[in-house]
Amino acid sequence: MGFTSQQGQVGFAIQGSKGTPVAATRFARLRGGSLGGDRELLIPDPEIGGNRDVPQAYLGPIAFSGGYEFYARSEMLALLFRGAFGTTADSNVAGQSEVQTITITGTPTGGTFTLTFRGQTTAGIAFNADNATVETALEGLSTVGSGNATVTGGPGPGTPWVVTFSGALADQAIRPITANGAGLTGGTNPTIAVAETTPGFGPRGTHVLTPSDAASLPWMTVEEAISASYESFRYTDAKVSRLRIEADATGYMMGQVDMIALSQESGFTKQTNPPIDVSPMFLGQQVLIYWNGVQLPAKSFFFEVQNNMEDNDFRLGDFKLGDLTEKRRQFTMGATIRPSDAALWKEATYGGSALTSPRAGRASYGTLTLVCNTFEDVQGADTPYSIAVEAPTVAMAPFRVEPRGDDVIEHDIEFTLLRDDPIPPAVTVTIINDLANVE
Numbered sequence: 001m002g003f004t005s006q007q008g009q010v011g012f013a014i015q016g017s018k019g020t021p022v023a024a025t026r027f028a029r030l031r032g033g034s035l036g037g038d039r040e041l042l043i044p045d046p047e048i049g050g051n052r053d054v055p056q057a058y059l060g061p062i063a064f065s066g067g068y069e070f071y072a073r074s075e076m077l078a079l080l081f082r083g084a085f086g087t088t089a090d091s092n093v094a095g096q097s098e099v100q101t102i103t104i105t106g107t108p109t110g111g112t113f114t115l116t117f118r119g120q121t122t123a124g125i126a127f128n129a130d131n132a133t134v135e136t137a138l139e140g141l142s143t144v145g146s147g148n149a150t151v152t153g154g155p156g157p158g159t160p161w162v163v164t165f166s167g168a169l170a171d172q173a174i175r176p177i178t179a180n181g182a183g184l185t186g187g188t189n190p191t192i193a194v195a196e197t198t199p200g201f202g203p204r205g206t207h208v209l210t211p212s213d214a215a216s217l218p219w220m221t222v223e224e225a226i227s228a229s230y231e232s233f234r235y236t237d238a239k240v241s242r243l244r245i246e247a248d249a250t251g252y253m254m255g256q257v258d259m260i261a262l263s264q265e266s267g268f269t270k271q272t273n274p275p276i277d278v279s280p281m282f283l284g285q286q287v288l289i290y291w292n293g294v295q296l297p298a299k300s301f302f303f304e305v306q307n308n309m310e311d312n313d314f315r316l317g318d319f320k321l322g323d324l325t326e327k328r329r330q331f332t333m334g335a336t337i338r339p340s341d342a343a344l345w346k347e348a349t350y351g352g353s354a355l356t357s358p359r360a361g362r363a364s365y366g367t368l369t370l371v372c373n374t375f376e377d378v379q380g381a382d383t384p385y386s387i388a389v390e391a392p393t394v395a396m397a398p399f400r401v402e403p404r405g406d407d408v409i410e411h412d413i414e415f416t417l418l419r420d421d422p423i424p425p426a427v428t429v430t431i432i433n434d435l436a437n438v439e
Helices: 074-085 131-139 343-349
Strands: 009-014 026-028 030-034 037-042 058-071 086-093 099-105 110-117 149-153 161-165 178-180 191-198 204-211 220-226 231-248 254-266 287-291 298-306 330-337 365-377 384-396 411-417 428-433
Touching: 009 074, 026 074, 058 231, 074 086, 074 204, 074 231, 074 254, 074 384, 074 428, 110 131, 131 149, 131 161, 178 191, 220 254, 287 298, 330 384, 343 384, 343 411
Parallel strands: none
Antiparallel strands: 009 026, 009 220, 030 058, 037 058, 058 254, 086 204, 099 161, 099 191, 110 178, 149 161, 204 428, 220 231, 231 254, 231 298, 287 365, 298 330, 330 411, 365 384, 384 411, 384 428
């Protein structure tokens, strides 16, 4: 029997406290990866007095660790940076419910019309029905449901009906209702039409994420279903050990996250129709990188946070990890550039772009900014989905110039993000998406 990987699903959530799992709040469309168990089979070394075969075997300690690769999208990135950094400041805008207006023209004197929503159609509705009748007809559709639409206005045909979506259909974009007036009679060429008078959209927010000085990063829950029916797992007390985003000029921005968890539950019932992040993806052609305010001619980039956790913290008397302790945090950013002159090489290797020989002393410091916007706007706003990375104090690592044959000269530059207390955070990541809060 075979299983296709594509039918699996993986979701993440921030726990309120250690040891208390929560339902995953955001699911990702992954390219691959798993948070599986790493365990060894323990066998003894050869002993005098035995034979040539292994006499015993035991299961060693187990650690739940692994990584995921995914297309970078704004909602998933905000949640994972929250896990990797620890803090976020959310500035949100409330959602808006969709309003649509149903209007009959041509002054019919009899007959009926129907309304269709998401593939389901009402029975015939009288041309002069009041608002309560139209509301009952709409809520009778399983695609609408009781309490999810309020109808005002009417009766027809002289007064339009106004449909306001509510309940489970509130605060979201709704495709227009389809109306069919073929059953209307009398009047002059009677017709019925539906118009969107107020567009609906969900809550949206601007999230400013900064690294926390707290002793511990947030605990997270991970839900992982492998294939459609292979197995489902829930991991509790997980942390982000490494998070990386990267892109080249000809492709999508990609993400990689490595995680370690303290416990695993098999046979967990996976969520049906989970909240998958389907926000617009970022392209390399939309990424801009600035060094000291001047745009770099970059062909590719990466940005990475490494929390340097250990996945071998086993204690006597137990077979699972004892805890997860974050060590020194490291932020790095890199770019491949096509230089226009030797200024950046001199700055990195000599210590200054105007120098003619190397100097002793500290590395070249500067500011580094990465900005990426999507082509699409956040629903209900003339603002693109975006991610911005801002680092106020950055050291450029020395690098070699290595010309070869007729190759165009390129430099692979790496930057280390610094923080010398009590200056501002080493890095600030600002993300705009459809989430009111990152949690």
